[in-house]
Amino acid sequence: MVSYLVHRLAGTLPVLLLISFLVFSLIHAAPGDPTLLLLGEETNAADIARAKERWGLDQPLYVQYLKFVRAAAAGDFGKSFKYAEPVINVIKTRLPATIELAVFAIIIASLLAIPLGVWAGAKPNSWIDNLGTTFGLFGISMPSFWLAIMLILLLAGVLNVLPTSGRSTYGVAGPEQTGFYLFDSIMQKNWAAVWDGLTHIFLPALALGMNMLGILMRVTRSSILEVMNEDYVQTARAKGLQEKNVVWRHVTSNALIPVITVVGLELGTLLSGSIIVETVFAWPGSGSLLITALNARDYPLVTGIVMTYTLAFVAINLIIDGLYAVVDPRIRY
């Protein structure tokens, strides 16, 4: 297992290097100049030249890239043009909000999709299967930005039961400790803040998780259908087990491996999907930060965020590989 992990970790280095090169090249190739975007309308040539020198933009691109790689290897993504702070600090302040949102999106998607998928797969062609399939198709087809606006209109507007945006109500939360608003509120036993946080996170998490919900539901259904015809399932039935025990104890546990894979892969999609959802819901996470950075052509910040997402993606895939062995004892590395 250890040698496998070392081998996998070594394999990620070229991936990280390639992605860093692609991101760096693409963001520099994109039209737009950070000095023109950040220094204000009345800026002049002398100020622009000074800013370029300060930000290292007066050097050849390959020199800028090599400097970036050397610093990034030591965990330093440089200094943000817009915030004038180390990129890593700026990301640190915004990442917990995105992680919190992604975790809630997964919880909502999993809680709805897995039972629905199991139910639909266990009773193929029944009304529940048709309903679940339609629901799954709806989840996959709805673009998150449209769904987000519809949720605001319905649940915040017409029904007026949830807030339209933001992460918390001013004055409710206690002092920030970890950056994870709900976790901090639970630790402080501030139940009003916990409830406030839940009401704020529900709409963006639902908008973000809906696509994953659809995919997860369909994968679970297919996987259940496949396992339902295995010999050991027939044996379980022949032993006289009740159908619900057959489905939940024997079928579901064995059908979960592809579901775990999808959850892992979709986590990456959640991070990228959060860019749109965070912007619509004014969620102060790394997704909305990336939009701000892109609009300002803040090269170090854009590169830093994308590299952080890449690292998260790689780490998730490693964890998922590890989880296979836990879920299926036949798999050993």
Next chain:
Amino acid sequence: MISARRFVTALTAVTCLLCSALGVRAQSRVSIGVTETIETHNPYGDSVSLQYGIYSEVTGPFCTYSYNKADFEGRLAERWKVENPTTWIFYLSKNYKFNDGTTVTAEDVVHSLMNRVIGDPQSKQKASVAPSVVKAEALDKFTVKVTTDKPTAPLLSFLCDRLIVTSKAAFDKYGRDAADREHMMGGGPYQLKELIPGQRLVLQKRPDHPDAKKHPNAPDEVIYRIMREPEQRVTAFLNDEIQIAQFIPPHMRQRIEKNAKLRIAPIDSVEIMFLAMQPKPPFDKKEVRQAVCHAINRDQIIATLLESFASRLDGPIGPGQYGYDPNLKPKMNYDPEVSKKLLAQAGYANGVDVELQTPVGRYTLDKQLTEAMVPMLNAAGFRARLLTPEWATLWANVQKGTVPFYYMGRGSVQDPSAALHQYFHTGETPRIGYSNPKLDELLDKEQQEFDPNKRRQYLSQAMSILTDDAPACFLWRHKLLWGLNSRIDYKPLPDARIYAIDMAVKR
């Protein structure tokens, strides 16, 4: 026997009477849905309208532009005089105090201008606040001398509502970052209470401040909530999540007007909208540029797409802006037949291909408005095509001078001097690349002329040349629609800045 309900009612009434007798009152809070975001604790770290407004309120505006008087008026700088064309003397009020009780002095103004705006590499405000300032010095505790590298008659349009004055003592004691983040000192009527970048900013009133005493009904707390999506702002406004909503799109106003407790307040923006044309073929010929101006039916676009929420411009600026001349000539009226004749005179009797570029979503209905212009241009003899590049790309190309024909806005035009120099003075920026020695002479004269009447005359002559030579067609100023809860008495400003001290909350 008295019922419990009656007892509670009586108790409440007695409590209320006691509270009012003792002068105790509930804290008032106003939430405002805004479209821009403040991303940094450094008051000099960004150059956006919302940031200037909020920090001016926290640190006390140096001076401000009064739209009622169409002139500048003093705040922290009570008055000023021009000693000679490159030297200004500002006299400070002695009543402005920082949060810690210390008085705001000339040293703080000098420090803010020279060390923070001009000298600090993290500042993004030098070009917007002090483009020609080379020196500032304290003549005494409450007098500041500002020296410019060239005569700058419109200096106040840079300093007023923009120069943020922070404490030198806090900077010296805590250092820049800690002073900004943890010990934000201001001499304004509000203090910064919380800033969560990308989400909200909270201000709290300083009841002991002279301006706060003058405005007892100004809100005790103001929460600026970032809401970029119009639907989100309108929904939150209808739900009373926010009491003021910035920039309601015209097509959404009816939803608000149906609610008796809410109202729409339109205000003429100071942002001027225009079509810019670089003097390269085919726009190198004056007739072609004039043909564009005669081809656009501004009145129809304003009446239909903009639902009359815009004011037509017959020159670079409109009423309320410094130097506006209602008798400015010529007027480029809509007349497609004149356009065709002008095109024929320019040698394009069979039409000419042009590509109009527009930002999308930056200005009110920008894409829809330019889409409406395309058939108008085609009807006048052009073969027009609309391009919609992403904003950062378009803006970078405009600033490099590589976009021949584009729809654009220029904000913060209380005084048009900076905008006219920026777009039309030879060699100033390549945005249009226009050059006219006569215009340059007039623009140079107005910038060096300190007699307001003479300066207005120069501006008027310059704007007349611009309208006739048409390096740009001046179209309209949008009316910005603000949503206001009936509990709030407030008149929004044309430059979209928000001053909570000017609000009155009905209790």
